Amino acid sequence: MITETPMPTATAILDAIGRKQMSALDVVEACLERIAAREPTVQAFALLDPERARDAARRLETAGGTGPLHGVPLGFKDIIATAGLGTEYNSAIYRGHVPGQDASVVALSRMAGGIVLGKTVTCEFANRAPGPTTNPHDQARTPGGSSSGSAAAMAAGMVPLALGTQTSGSVIRPASFCGVHGFKGSWGEISYAGTKLTSGTLDTIGIYARCLDDIELYRAVLTDTRPVKLQPGLQPAPRIAVWLSPFAHLAGPGCIEAVEAMAASADRAGASVRKMELPPRFGQLNDAVRWISAYEGARSLAWEKSFHRDRISPDLRLGRIADGEACSPEQYRAFCRLAERCRIEFDAVFEEYDVLLTPASPGEAPLGLTHTGSAVFNGTFTALHAPCVSLPGYVGPTGMPIGVQLVGRRGEDARLLTLAAWLEAAFLKTR
Secondary structure, rough: OOOOOOOOHHHHHHHHHOOOOOOOOHHHHHHHHHHHHHHHHHHHEEEEEEHHHHHHHHHHHHHOOOOOOOOOEEEEOOOEEEOOOOOOOOOOOOOOOOOOOOHHHHHHHHHHHEEEEEEOOOOHHOOOOOOOOOOEEEOOOOOOOOHHHHHHHHHHOOHHHHEEOOOOOOOOHHHHHHEEEEEEEOOOOOOEEEEEEEOOOOOOOEEEEEEEHHHHHHHHHHHHOOOOOOOOOOOOOOOOOOOOOOOOHHHOHHHHHHHHHHHHHHHOOHHHHHHEEHHHHHHHHHHHHOOOHHHHHHHHHHHHHHOHHHHHHHHHHHHHHHHHHOOOOHHHHHHHHHHHHHHHHHHOOOOOOOOEEEEEEOOOOOOOOHHHOOOOHHHHHHHHHOOOEEEEEEEOOOOOOOEEEEEEOOOOHHHHHHHHHHHHHHHHHHH
């Protein structure tokens, strides 16, 4: 496992720029230097735009200003449209495609003073066919997908903040495999406008960062709200439900141990920690994600499959698209009804508990780059439209990172991050 030189957090960068200890251009150059050193191995970026990033930094310095992301370089998953900068979806169909306008999250980032540094590698159309990105801790292993490049760029110290997306497990799983903080918001809380759609029912923007404070800072920018001070020392000890899911038998070495270690630290710090079971129908939600995303994805890619079917990878063409074309409207609607029923029932869980603790991935990142690992511990919560955060800190038997996943009540994203800060502080005290 490679030990990375930490990139300063976004909040530390903002403080240093505010104190005139460094400039926005200094930060951009530091990121580019780090990219030059690690990119030949990690291959996290689909496209870099150094000169435009430098120009943006110079303009910020000239104009001054106090935007909440003033001078912070950003990486965007390459399904997120960036005006004047290529957005190719890791698809041969879109080679050289340059959008004329920004996605909502990019526009909000620029308005806040953020600097677009480049586009990070995605699996084809944010599905399963991977790009060339490797895990920064072991180049023989996957970084996870489909937000491969964003998670890897964060873990390699290339950028202080990056965006990904999740339709099943594409934010939380890579965060776990790469050992970084990853956050998937409640469905619909962050606008998906201008981001390539697979499933309107499931697709959700996610954030990668070096700390929870940075996630809350960026979440507030993307929702056009005021950030909440997390202040873990001022929060009461939470009520924690531990749910290993019906798929615990699929956990690899270190997976359950990571959850148990977090639960034990929380218990020692005064939290109420109890194991919980959800009704058996919750075990069907991974199937719901498969068929809902396939049914909607086959229609979202109607133009591509109609005019360029031979340029779509066999993995996507014979997988999600074929499933979507075979799925009946009745089957699709039945899974939609199941998901909505479970959402209502899951809301009620938070009358008794504050947060759910569960695996973020099956364990350490698998060897090989032809697949991105299983999302078996993620799809349930994507279907539930619940906010999720992956906390790093546990190391598996071969020295690779393993995260744990915390899940909150839908629509209460800031509260989840506050509870996550409490749990992380408790865990760090016992290490």
